[in-house]
Amino acid sequence: MEKGFFEQVYDIVLQIPHGRVTSYGAIAEYLGSKGSARMVGWAMNSSKNFPKNIPAHRVVNRNGLLTGKQHFGGNDVMADLLTSEGIEIIDNKITNFNSHFWDPRIELSR
DNA sequence: TGATTGACCAACT
DNA sequence: CAGTTGGCCAATC
Numbered sequence: 001m002e003k004g005f006f007e008q009v010y011d012i013v014l015q016i017p018h019g020r021v022t023s024y025g026a027i028a029e030y031l032g033s034k035g036s037a038r039m040v041g042w043a044m045n046s047s048k049n050f051p052k053n054i055p056a057h058r059v060v061n062r063n064g065l066l067t068g069k070q071h072f073g074g075n076d077v078m079a080d081l082l083t084s085e086g087i088e089i090i091d092n093k094i095t096n097f098n099s100h101f102w103d104p105r106i107e108l109s110r
Numbered sequence: 111t112g113a114t115t116g117a118c119c120a121a122c123t
Numbered sequence: 124c125a126g127t128t129g130g131c132c133a134a135t136c
Contacts, residue, residue, distance in 0.1 A: 005133060024118055028131085036131035037118035044117055046134080061118065068117030078117095 005035055009043035010050060012104050016058045019085045020102035021094060023062050030104040044068060057081040064097030 012027050024040040040059070047054035057078045061067045069078035069092060079089040088095040 028118080033132095035133075038116055038131065039118095039133060041117040042115090042132090042134065056117080059117080062120095066117090071117055 006043040006046055009040050013054055016102055021058045021100050022102045025062050026103050064094035066092045
């Protein structure tokens with residue numbers, strides 16, 4: 001039983017500081033050729049199967065848009081979680097996204 | 111084993 | 124400017 005690709009993604013997502021967000025592409029680029037942005041989204045989908053709590057709401061697409069909010073079950077669960085962390089959401093999009101952006105390539109010193 | 115899928119991204123039409 | 128296409132690559136059917 002080998003460890004899946006997901007675990008690497010989870011490891012990064014779990015390191016996202018409170019009140020910060022990152023993008024699928026940023027995580028994919030941090031992992032290099034080990035995966036693409038789609039793989040990160042796939043990992044999030046499987047995160048519900050993971051025995052740990054993955055703050056998937058802190059991962060959005062490149063535009064800061066909450067593309068995966070529908071996977072949280074509720075209507076605006078994802079947006080509400082982000083709002084609770086001090087991030088303003090308007091029309092399913094993070095305002096001042098650049099200010100909240102957390103790049104693993106930089107923060108984890110590549 | 112082969113075909114399909116997917117919470118993306120960028121380029122093209 | 125909106126819709127489509129290709130590429131990405133592992134997990135699922």
